Amino acid sequence: MSKLDKTNEHEEHTPSSSFSREIEKEPGGADIQHCIQCGMCTASCMVASVTEKYRPRKLIQKILLGMREEVLTSELPWLCMTCRQCEERCQEDVSLAEIFHAVRNIAAREGYIPVGVQKVVDTVMEDGWMLKDGYSDFIEDDRDDLGLHTDLGWNNEFVKKIKKRFIDGGNKK
Ligand code: SF4
Ligand code: SF4
Known part of the structure; x- marks a missing residue:
């Protein structure tokens, strides 16, 4: 059954x-x-x-x-x-x-959310990204070295914004 x-x-x-x-x-x-x-x-x-x-x-x-x-x-x-x-x-x-x-x-x-969980949610709501160092060029570089497509179909505008925000230390807007 x-x-x-x-x-x-x-x-x-x-x-x-x-x-x-x-x-x-x-x-x-x-x-x-x-x-x-x-x-x-x-x-x-x-x-x-x-x-x-x-x-x-x-x-x-x-x-x-x-x-x-x-x-x-x-x-x-x-x-x-x-x-x-x-x-x-x-x-x-x-x-x-x-x-x-x-x-x-x-x-x-009822408002009982562990502090650590709440912080993650707040970060995602604010930045759209969970981990500060979550994005790097390394995956694309590795794929390029191997002759593979580097465009993984991500939301490129989103990734660029995040990269600017966290990797390049640019404007937060
Ligand atoms: S103790 Fe765990 S494994 Fe055993 S019946 Fe309950 S839920 Fe299932
Ligand atoms: S972590 Fe996995 S094994 Fe443990 S209670 Fe949750 S679902 Fe079950």
């Missing part, structure tokens, strides 16, 4: 809470009550492998237990890389990436 065919394929599991019901109604949060807390997601997670503070199973548990404020004010839901490795292995077809998107959407609406 494909994932598209599933209807009530998995049962709900307790506990639930008003917060987990809230997440359930948010786009992406529909499957949260199917979690059986097996821990396969944490065992599969690349972020969890590099930091002990990030434990996706535990984060789901906190939602199920209704720890709304703690979850929404935490940076942890923002650490998910959306790689979906956990989803490949979850026997209950729980989409943690989508659930954490739902959590982040609620958190953002």
Whole structure:
């Protein structure tokens, strides 16, 4: 059976809470009550492998237990890389990436956005570019050396503006 065919394929599991019901109604949060807390997601997670503070199973548990404020004010839901490795292995077809998107959407609406994330958003909104040194001629030069087309179909006006702004130290306008 494909994932598209599933209807009530998995049962709900307790506990639930008003917060987990809230997440359930948010786009992406529909499957949260199917979690059986097996821990396969944490065992599969690349972020969890590099930091002990990030434990996706535990984060789901906190939602199920209704720890709304703690979850929404935490940076942890923002650490998910959306790689979906956990989803490949979850026997209950729980989409943690989508659930954490739902959590982040609620958190953002209520003004809980980690400072680092907010700074990136502000930079993109202001400059249209995320990293100060994100553009260089090196890709074009390398391609030229190899006899390849150097026009990669980017928005050249945009790139020129960014290059002027960040590489050539020109006018910010
Ligand atoms: S792998 Fe799935 S069922 Fe197991 S703890 Fe993670 S989300 Fe829950
Ligand atoms: S989707 Fe998120 S929680 Fe799942 S393995 Fe990737 S980083 Fe970890």
